[in-house]
Amino acid sequence: MHTAAARNTAPRPGPEVMAAFEAAKGFMPADEGLALYGAASEAARTGLPLLEVGTYCGRSTLLLADAARAAGVTVLTVDHHRGSEEQQPGWEYHDASLVDPEVGRMDTLPTFRRTLHAAGLEDHVVALVGRSPQVAAVWGGRLGLVFVDGGHTDAHATADYEGWAPHLAEHGLLVIHDVFPDPADGGQAPYRIYRRARESGAFAEVAATGSLRVLRRTGPGL
Numbered sequence: 001m002h003t004a005a006a007r008n009t010a011p012r013p014g015p016e017v018m019a020a021f022e023a024a025k026g027f028m029p030a031d032e033g034l035a036l037y038g039a040a041s042e043a044a045r046t047g048l049p050l051l052e053v054g055t056y057c058g059r060s061t062l063l064l065a066d067a068a069r070a071a072g073v074t075v076l077t078v079d080h081h082r083g084s085e086e087q088q089p090g091w092e093y094h095d096a097s098l099v100d101p102e103v104g105r106m107d108t109l110p111t112f113r114r115t116l117h118a119a120g121l122e123d124h125v126v127a128l129v130g131r132s133p134q135v136a137a138v139w140g141g142r143l144g145l146v147f148v149d150g151g152h153t154d155a156h157a158t159a160d161y162e163g164w165a166p167h168l169a170e171h172g173l174l175v176i177h178d179v180f181p182d183p184a185d186g187g188q189a190p191y192r193i194y195r196r197a198r199e200s201g202a203f204a205e206v207a208a209t210g211s212l213r214v215l216r217r218t219g220p221g222l
Contacts, residue, residue, distance in 0.1 A: 010034070010035075010041075012034060012037065013034075013037050013063055013066045013067075016119075017063065017066045017119065018030070020062050020118060021033055021059060021060075021062050021063060024059040024062060024115045025056070025057035025095065025098075025115075026056055026058075026059025027059075028059055028060050028149075028177070031209055031210055032177070032209050032212040033059075033060065033063050034063075034209075035207060035210075035214065036060060036064070036147065036175060036212060037064075037066070038207075039173050039175050039207070040067035040145055041071070043144040043145035043172060044068050044071035044073045044144060045071055046169060046171075046172065047071075047072075048142055048144035048145075048169055049073055049074045049075065049141065050064050050067070050068055050073065050074075050076070050143070050144055050147070051075070051076045051077070051143045051147065051164060052064055052076070053079075053132050053146070053148050053149060053150040053160045054078075054147075054148070054149035054150035054177075055077040055078065055081070055108070055112055055127065056108055057098075057111045058111070058112040058115035058116055059115070060149065060177075061077050061112070061121075061125060062119050064077070064125075064145075064147065065121040065124040065125050066121065066124075068124050068125075073144070074124060074125070074126055075124060075125045076128055077125060077126070077127055077128065078128045078130070078132050078135050078136075078150075079108070079109075079112075079127075079128075079129065080130060080131050081106070081129060082106050082108075083106030083108065084151045084152065084156075085152065086152065109129060112127065113127075132150055132160050132163055132164070133159045133160075136160075136164050136167070137163070139164075139167060141167065142167060142169040142172075143164070143168050143169060144168075144169060144172050144173070145172060145173045145174075145175065146164045146168050146172070146174050147175040147176075148161060148164070148175070148176045148190070148193065149176075149177040149178070152190060153187075153189055154189045154192065156189070157192070158189075158192075160193075161193040161196070161197070161222070162222060165222055166222065169217070170217055171216060171217060171218075172216070172217050173214055173215070173216055174197060174214075174215045174216075174217065175212065175213070175214050175215075176190050176194045176213045177212055178211050179191050179212070180211055194213050194215075196222070197215055200222055201218075201219060201221065202217060202218065202221040203215040203217055204218045
C-alpha cells in the first residue's frame with residue numbers, strides 16, 4: 001500500500017490541468033484525482049492505452065489525458081452520455097443544464113468536449129460513445145489501466161468489470177472509484193467488484209485514497 005510519504009513524491013499534474021479539473025463538472029475530489037493521476041502515470045509507461053468507464057463531463061478524463069500526454073499514449077473513455085441512474089430527473093445528482101432540450105434527455109457529450117478543448121487535451125483522448133458492455137465486446141487490444149467509474153448498480157458495475165478487466169495487461173492497473181465498505185457512505189456495487197477482484201487471486205491492492213482503490217493484475221482470471 002502507498003504511504004503518505006510515497007504519495008508526496010508521486011507525479012502531479014501541472015497547475016493548469018488541476019485548475020481545469022477543479023473547474024469541470026463532476027464528483028471526484030482532488031485527493032482521489034491525484035491518486036488517479038499517479039496510477040495513470042505509472043500505467044502509461046507501459047506504452048499501452050488507458051481506459052476509463054464513465055466519462056460524464058470529463059473531470060477525471062483530464063487527469064488521465066495529461067498523464068497519457070506525458071507518456072505518448074492515448075486515453076479511451078467510454079460513456080453513453082445519457083447519465084447514470086442517479087443523474088436522471090428527480091434524483092440527487094441530476095443537473096438540468098445537461099438535458100438536451102430537443103430530445104428531453106441527458107446529454108453530457110457536448111460539455112465533455114468543451115472540457116477537453118478548454119484544457120488543450122483533445123488530441124490525447126478517444127471518446128467511445130456507447131454502452132460499456134457493447135464497446136468491450138468489440139475491443140480487441142490490451143490496456144495498461146482500466147478505471148471503472150460507470151453505473152453504480154450491481155448489473156452495471158459487474159458488466160464493466162467483466163467486460164474490461166480481461167483486457168488488462170499483466171501488471172496493469174485496475175482502478176475502481178466509489179468503493180464504500182460501509183453502506184451508510186454509498187452504494188455497494190463498486191465495493192463488491194473491488195472485493196471480487198481481490199478475492200480472485202488475479203489482483204493485489206496497491207493503493208487506497210478516499211473511495212479510490214488501485215489494484216495491480218498479478219495473474220490471470222477475474
